[in-house]
Amino acid sequence: MTSRRTFLKITGGAFALVLGLGEAAKILPRTALLRPPGGQDENAFIARCLRCDRCRSVCPTAVIGLANLADGILDARTPVMKFHLGYCNFCNQCVAVCPTQALKPFDRETVKIGLATVKKDICIAWDASGCTVCMNACPYQAILLDGQGRPSVDPQKCNGCGICEKVCPALVMRSYIGGNVRGIVVTPIATRGEGRV
Ligand code: SF4
Ligand code: SF4
Ligand code: SF4
Structure with a gap:
């Protein structure tokens, strides 16, 4: 039997197509995820991220991984921090390669990933x-x-x-x-x- 949460995740795809990712993110139930620095405004991030994988490819500490479908249909293949694999030194390389500013320029003194x-x-x-x-x-x-x-x-x-x-x-x-x-x-x-x- 399909749980309510699974049902919402599946139907979330249809919502997202109709509303756009940013609007859908405001409405659908979602699990908070750890984003690379500059991606902490979650609704803005999810609306802009192309799932292009450039940030993950460039990260020198290999701390960036990918969310999967279990994290939610809006989040699949978006970048998430995996701290058992690496850590963030705030080098800014992920922000620099992001083509849409889903990861926005951040202040090293004040940014908080989590x-x-x-x-x-x-x-x-x-x-x-x-x-x-x-x-x-x-x-x-x-x-x-x-x-x-x-x-x-x-x-x-x-x-x-x-x-x-x-x-x-x-x-x-x-x-x-x-x-x-x-x-x-x-x-x-x-x-x-x-x-x-
Ligand atoms: S700021 Fe540097 S170390 Fe941190 S996630 Fe981005 S690329 Fe990786
Ligand atoms: S003291 Fe820190 S590093 Fe050591 S086990 Fe506890 S949490 Fe881990
Ligand atoms: S306590 Fe916070 S600032 Fe210190 S190593 Fe852990 S995550 Fe980094």
């Missing part, structure tokens, strides 16, 4: 102790340790660069969990740290 959140049930330091890998890697001093050496993220300083998620060793140390699970994950600002394991 917000990192420590997953206390997976983080090694919260369970035992001794791991400071993410804190050492953060270029923005956004990760703080409490008196017992357990990390948390300063949301004012974090810009969602994702290097903490990239380097977190929790997957290796807890390989029975499998997949791309990390002890710290970046999520879209709107989701406030929810929505990912």
Whole structure:
């Protein structure tokens, strides 16, 4: 039996054809996705993105992946950040090759791709102790340790660069969990740290 959400995703294609991608994006239920820097105005982004793959091709850290149909019919083949694969150094190359300004010029000082959140049930330091890998890697001093050496993220300083998620060793140390699970994950600002394991 087709779920309500699946039905909406399928019929979303028809809506999009009639209304245009930008208008359809305002109406249809969608999952927030992590876009490359400059793509955080989601409705403007989805209306302009040609799914041309140029940003993904040029990214020097290979952090850009592609959304698939499971993410929604409007989002399929659009660029999304995959921080288990890479991180963002805000080099601007993806913005420079974008032919439609779906990725807009951004200010390196203020842009926020998302917000990192420590997953206390997976983080090694919260369970035992001794791991400071993410804190050492953060270029923005956004990760703080409490008196017992357990990390948390300063949301004012974090810009969602994702290097903490990239380097977190929790997957290796807890390989029975499998997949791309990390002890710290970046999520879209709107989701406030929810929505990912
Ligand atoms: S700014 Fe540079 S590192 Fe970041 S996603 Fe774009 S191309 Fe990749
Ligand atoms: S790198 Fe991962 S496991 Fe280590 S302290 Fe940070 S979140 Fe926890
Ligand atoms: S995403 Fe992680 S490494 Fe990047 S600024 Fe935020 S806490 Fe630091």
